[in-house]
Amino acid sequence: MRILLLGSKGMLGTDCQKVLGQEFEIISPEKKELDIISWDRVIDKLHQTGPNLILNCAAFTDVDGCENHKDAYMVRKINVEGPRNLAQAAARFDSKMFHISSDYVFSGQKSVPQPYFEDDILEPISAYGRSKMESEIAVKDNTSAYVIIRTGWLYGSGGNSFIKSIVSAALNQKGRKSLKVVEDQIGSPTWTYRLAHQIRELIKADAKGTFHATSEGYCSRLECADFVFKELNLKVSLHPCKLRDYPQKARRPLNCILENRLLKKQGLNVMADWKEDLSAFLDQYGDQLMKEARAGASGKS
Numbered sequence: 069m070r071i072l073l074l075g076s077k078g079m080l081g082t083d084c085q086k087v088l089g090q091e092f093e094i095i096s097p098e099k100k101e102l103d104i105i106s107w108d109r110v111i112d113k114l115h116q117t118g119p120n121l122i123l124n125c126a127a128f129t130d131v132d133g134c135e136n137h138k139d140a141y142m143v144r145k146i147n148v149e150g151p152r153n154l155a156q157a158a159a160r161f162d163s164k165m166f167h168i169s170s171d172y173v174f175s176g177q178k179s180v181p182q183p184y185f186e187d188d189i190l191e192p193i194s195a196y197g198r199s200k201m202e203s204e205i206a207v208k209d210n211t212s213a214y215v216i217i218r219t220g221w222l223y224g225s226g227g228n229s230f231i232k233s234i235v236s237a238a239l240n241q242k243g244r245k246s247l248k249v250v251e252d253q254i255g256s257p258t259w260t261y262r263l264a265h266q267i268r269e270l271i272k273a274d275a276k277g278t279f280h281a282t283s284e285g286y287c288s289r290l291e292c293a294d295f296v297f298k299e300l301n302l303k304v305s306l307h308p309c310k311l312r313d314y315p316q317k318a319r320r321p322l323n324c325i326l327e328n329r330l331l332k333k334q335g336l337n338v339m340a341d342w343k344e345d346l347s348a349f350l351d352q353y354g355d356q357l358m359k360e361a362r363a364g365a366s367g368k369s
């Protein structure tokens with residue numbers, strides 16, 4: 069099996085390359101080599117490489133940045149037209165298309181702990197969420213051999229995440245007494261390394277359709293931060309706040325809990341409990357995270 073992996077230098081893409089590379093042949097062009105917004109370059113790449121499967125981990129992922137008027141054009145290009153190009157090309161070359169979507173396609177209005185299911189109505193409340201919803205439509209409209217994976221609250225060794233941000237904020241507090249963290253946004257912190265294994269299962273099972281894939285269990289951002297600090301033995305005093313009082317440009321769903329219903333129904337769910345995975349991640353990468361956070365504060369790379 070030959071896989072064309074887009075976004076291979078991103079957080080999820082890095083782990084997909086690592087995990088899928090053990091079993092499959094991976095072609096992983098960087099953005100400068102293959103920009104997914106260019107139909108001609110996508111087609112050329114498929115001509116040259118003839119992949120059996122296209123895995124799209126590329127996206128414009130800055131949720132607040134997506135609200136900027138000046139970036140609206142590029143958000144649409146990358147998050148909607150890019151996936152459309154890939155899906156159309158996949159159909160033309162008889163390749164399967166795997167695409168990553170987001171919990172932010174939902175409004176988050178369900179009361180916690182009711183989860184979102186794969187067939188719930190999509191009602192995004194941000195520009196990013198709308199672009200991911202449209203990306204799903206673009207994929208479905210252009211190929212029948214697709215897998216769409218909705219996930220959320222990703223963290224990994226190779227990218228920016230809430231986990232990285234709070235460790236950095238804690239280590240660079242500079243005299244502030246406590247760290248303000250949101251207590252009413254609920255979701256499932258999900259390790260990109262685990263998600264890459266889930267993607268491998270879906271590929272091997274020749275799956276089709278739209279799947280939810282997040283860690284089992286859920287927590288608030290505040291509980292997640294508390295868990296991280298305890299695991300890293302950092303003494304940080306936390307100050308709970310409401311999402312509506314936290315200054316961010318984009319609106320975010322309060323309830324981000326996704327149920328992996330279809331994965332379970334098909335006997336394919338390999339996602340683990342969020343605490344188990346986060347603990348394993350911090351065991352492996354905790355020192356590196358703290359080193360990077362300290363270096364970031366002192367301006368060293």
Ligand SMILES: NC(=O)c1ccc[n+]([C@@H]2O[C@H](COP(=O)([O-])OP(=O)(O)OC[C@H]3O[C@@H](n4cnc5c(N)ncnc54)[C@H](OP(=O)(O)O)[C@@H]3O)[C@@H](O)[C@H]2O)c1
Nearest residue numbers: 075077078079080099103104126127129168170219220222
């Ligand atoms: N992070 C989360 O918490 C989260 C939650 C739910 C869903 N998701 C989805 O999961 C997927 C992976 O997210 P991530 O956090 O791993 O993303 P990420 O770290 O931001 O990486 C995105 C990658 O896409 C590449 N890219 C951007 N524009 C491109 C273009 N026009 N052509 C080719 N490559 C391009 C980027 O390259 P450059 O760096 O060179 O620009 C980068 O390597 C995305 O679809 C995202 O929407 C993420």
